[in-house]
Amino acid sequence: MPELPEVEVTRKTLLKFVENKVIKNLIINNYNLRFKIPSNFKKHVVGQRIIKILRRSKYILFFLQNNYVMISHLGMSGKFLIQNKRSKELLKTSFYYNDFSTKHNHLEFNFSKYLKMIYNDPRRFGFFILEKLNGLSSNKFLKKLGPEPLSQDLKKEYLIERIKKTKRNIKTLLMDQNFISGIGNIYASEILYLAKINPNKMSFKLSVADVGRLYVAIRKILKRAILLGGSSIKDFYSSEGQKGKFQNEFKVYGRENLKCSRTGCRGSISRVVSLGRASFFCKQCQN
Numbered sequence: 001m002p003e004l005p006e007v008e009v010t011r012k013t014l015l016k017f018v019e020n021k022v023i024k025n026l027i028i029n030n031y032n033l034r035f036k037i038p039s040n041f042k043k044h045v046v047g048q049r050i051i052k053i054l055r056r057s058k059y060i061l062f063f064l065q066n067n068y069v070m071i072s073h074l075g076m077s078g079k080f081l082i083q084n085k086r087s088k089e090l091l092k093t094s095f096y097y098n099d100f101s102t103k104h105n106h107l108e109f110n111f112s113k114y115l116k117m118i119y120n121d122p123r124r125f126g127f128f129i130l131e132k133l134n135g136l137s138s139n140k141f142l143k144k145l146g147p148e149p150l151s152q153d154l155k156k157e158y159l160i161e162r163i164k165k166t167k168r169n170i171k172t173l174l175m176d177q178n179f180i181s182g183i184g185n186i187y188a189s190e191i192l193y194l195a196k197i198n199p200n201k202m203s204f205k206l207s208v209a210d211v212g213r214l215y216v217a218i219r220k221i222l223k224r225a226i227l228l229g230g231s232s233i234k235d236f237y238s239s240e241g242q243k244g245k246f247q248n249e250f251k252v253y254g255r256e257n258l259k260c261s262r263t264g265c266r267g268s269i270s271r272v273v274s275l276g277r278a279s280f281f282c283k284q285c286q287n
Contacts, residue, residue, distance in 0.1 A: 004182030057181035075125030171199035
């Protein structure tokens with residue numbers, strides 16, 4: 001599943017091509033995604049200009065001129081494709097192009113000047129919903145989300161207070177979207193390695209110094225991943241149509257039994273599966 005950096009890279013691609021564009025027509029080939037697309041969806045979308053595109057956690061928000069907001073989640077395999085209908089060229093903007101097939105083109109947004117935005121999703125765990133602008137704060141998908149990790153809303157004091165009250169391991173807590181928005185398995189592993197914290201350590205046992213390192217690591221890892229266009233695990237493409245490069249800087253994820261790359265550490269990378277999710281870490285320098 002794409003995490004915050006990949007969703008942000010996708011958003012930036014969409015900004016370049018469809019922001020300020022009017023949706024001239026919408027073809028819905030399949031209403032049955034994770035949630036059924038409502039019957040009035042097309043009515044509120046066609047003829048509207050996309051005035052801005054924002055991201056909240058792993059959701060992409062398309063703000064329409066009529067004060068509706070189209071909320072999209074990519075699920076496990078969802079992706080947007082930009083097509084120039086004159087040349088038939090596709091610009092890939094998201095995950096899993098190795099299994100691309102037009103039979104999974106569920107929504108086709110048509111703009112002027114031969115431009116089309118396609119939503120393709122083989123596993124159909126992604127979704128689209130409509131929300132009124134004044135209802136965003138109470139939307140069931142958005143209202144309980146924790147602070148954005150790269151915004152001023154995430155403060156060290158917040159981390160200290162919440163972490164000290166939590167009886168879960170720190171990796172599980174990091175991936176809780178109600179605690180912090182957008183962090184998934186890959187980046188949680190890399191963040192904890194940089195912060196020198198064992199992913200299985202109980203949160204309330206972290207020291208203030210641990211939390212300080214964690215705060216710095218969250219911002220540093222996510223900013224670096226966005227800068228490098230995300231991580232290409234399943235043929236993810238950056239906003240310029242290039243594969244992401246952050247996977248080339250992985251220190252622990254997917255590096256089981258390899259030597260730890262931290263200067264002076266003689267440990268190796270371990271892999272432990274808990275609740276169906278793999279954690280990668282160095283037992284020697286993460287404690």
